Amino acid sequence: QVQLQESGPGLVKPSQTLSLTCTVSGGSISSGTYYWTWIRQPAGKGLEWIGRISTSGSTDYSPSLKGRVTISVDTTKNQFSLKLSSVTAADTAVYYCASNIANSGYWWWGQGSLVTVSS
Amino acid sequence: QSALTQPASVSGSPGQSITISCTGTSSDVGANKYVSWYQQHPGKAPKLMIYEVNNRPSGVSNRFSGSKSGNAASLTISGLQAEDEADYYCSSYTTSSIWVFGGGTKVTVL
Secondary structure (H helix, E strand, C coil), X not given: CCEEEEECCCEECCCCCEEEEEEEECCCCCCCCEEEXXXXXXXXXXXXXXXXXXXXXXXXXXXXXXXXXXXXXXXXXXXXXXXXXXXXXXXXXXXXXXXXXXXXXXXXXXXXXXXXXXX | CCCEECCCEEEECXXXXXXXXXXXXXXXXXXXXXXEEEEECCCCCCEEXXXXXXXXXXXXXXXEEEEEEXXXXXXXXXXXXXXXXXXXXXXXXXXXXXXXXXXXXXXXXX
């Protein structure tokens, strides 16, 4: 049973880079055909898919965020990370890490991490 | 890639059946079998209710069912219960190798 836990700063200043880490337990981040994904949700709004990285290291990003987002994996720590640059208030949201197998649904979710962009 | 279209709200009385629609395009919902549905209660992470159009994860009530026709998918909740009151989101894999979500539907049990 895969478990995910987000961690990172809850407050980021405008124009800076938002950085979050998701720690994976209950399985190896480098095994199988898992996709490790970031999804966000502004307060009172819907879910927005940010991007994903596969166990082979290939990445896919939302076109609306491409150019500002980087997702990477650290197999030694069984973690994957999100970096979002040049943030504005519009990037304030609860950020979830999630995982699926192949292109099935997202079976596993972290509890969510609120990130506020404010000076 | 635009978000999938869902009704903002759907309501029903206990015991009734309701259906939530999710309309996409030939590049997402109509392109493959990878349509999933999520339930989200306030302050909680989403929970997978249906995957690959009409499959239920173990532990999800058989009152939840999914279907798809062309570029549209739907989630039906039968025998509506108070605990079903939540937000529901559809999601689809796309021909661009990314995922898109619907705007969400608030289900109210009257």
